Amino acid sequence: MDIPKLSSQDLQDRIQQFLKEIGVDITAFDAKLTSEMIYTCCRLYQEDHHVGQMKLINTSLREMRYAFKVFNQFPALRRLSIFGSARTPEDHPDYIAAKEFSSHMAEHDWMCITGAAGGIMKAGHEGSTKEAIFGLSIRLTFEEGANIHIEGDPKHINFKYFFTRKLMFLAHSDAVAIFPGGFGTMDELYELLTLVQTGKSGIIPIVLIEGPGGAYWNNWDAYVQKNLLENKTISPEDTCLYYQARDTEDAMQHILKFYFRYHSSRYVRDLFVIRMNSPLSEQQIEQLNHDYQAIIQSGEIEQGAALPAEREYEDLPRLMFHFTGHNFAILRQMIDQINEF
Numbered sequence: 444m445d446i447p448k449l450s451s452q453d454l455q456d457r458i459q460q461f462l463k464e465i466g467v468d469i470t471a472f473d474a475k476l477t478s479e480m481i482y483t484c485c486r487l488y489q490e491d492h493h494v495g496q497m498k499l500i501n502t503s504l505r506e507m508r509y510a511f512k513v514f515n516q517f518p519a520l521r522r523l524s525i526f527g528s529a530r531t532p533e534d535h536p537d538y539i540a541a542k543e544f545s546s547h548m549a550e551h552d553w554m555c556i557t558g559a560a561g562g563i564m565k566a567g568h569e570g571s572t573k574e575a576i577f578g579l580s581i582r583l584t585f586e587e588g589a590n591i592h593i594e595g596d597p598k599h600i601n602f603k604y605f606f607t608r609k610l611m612f613l614a615h616s617d618a619v620a621i622f623p624g625g626f627g628t629m630d631e632l633y634e635l636l637t638l639v640q641t642g643k644s645g646i647i648p649i650v651l652i653e654g655p656g657g658a659y660w661n662n663w664d665a666y667v668q669k670n671l672l673e674n675k676t677i678s679p680e681d682t683c684l685y686y687q688a689r690d691t692e693d694a695m696q697h698i699l700k701f702y703f704r705y706h707s708s709r710y711v712r713d714l715f716v717i718r719m720n721s722p723l724s725e726q727q728i729e730q731l732n733h734d735y736q737a738i739i740q741s742g743e744i745e746q747g748a749a750l751p752a753e754r755e756y757e758d759l760p761r762l763m764f765h766f767t768g769h770n771f772a773i774l775r776q777m778i779d780q781i782n783e784f
Contacts, residue, residue, distance in 0.1 A: 536654020
């Protein structure tokens, strides 16, 4: 029997009634989002989408819901994602460096996220503590299961799709460390750089690391300089979106320095708001206004308290300005300047 296809308004009204019946406050913003998600799912059926398309959307939604549930249990800590080859042996300088770097960050109360497999991912978990690791596995027929440090841990999450897995990496990372790897590692690095460059992801430290004596990142950076920068397919300032560390200590210091004064940022309507751990002087704000006119749409950078629409970190001082919405690499340079003051 065919199920009648309701009009858009009738469908929305029935969803609202259903939410009321199960005790949802339909005036809340979260309820509005819930209503829209239910409406979208119903429209998928009404529009006769293929079963394969329905399965992809259903699996993606379930994966994201469960992953957010796991991460939401640890909201207050900074998190670091480590990418790199699953094939790196345990006696390789890169493996030893990844283990050492993860240990450095754990000493500063950072949690560590890896892809949960072997190689660099295993090293990242090994250097951290059991309480401070997450594992985001991808189900592949040619790879073994999770490494011994994360297997059976409630913070280990399995994904069917690469795109939902990568979304969870980036949504929960306050910094990313990239060790030498293959196609997968390059995919993760270039997507991360693209998202930060275009403002589709928040600005975070992206640190390139390898073991002593390696030339992997020197060769990669030479390629970027020769084939991208010289051909003007990226801007000169875009190279500041990543940092090639001298060693694991240098990598750690680069990440910690990024959060010395800078805390986080967000849009509040048409204002870009930078939260800071400590305020700036009037002279320092004047210098920012002089040095970063290129990314100020109108008006000036001003310092103030939390705006009425904000509900997080209300005690922190803010910088607020009308951002042009492009040249995020220059915005990264401004954040570095804020930390340097």
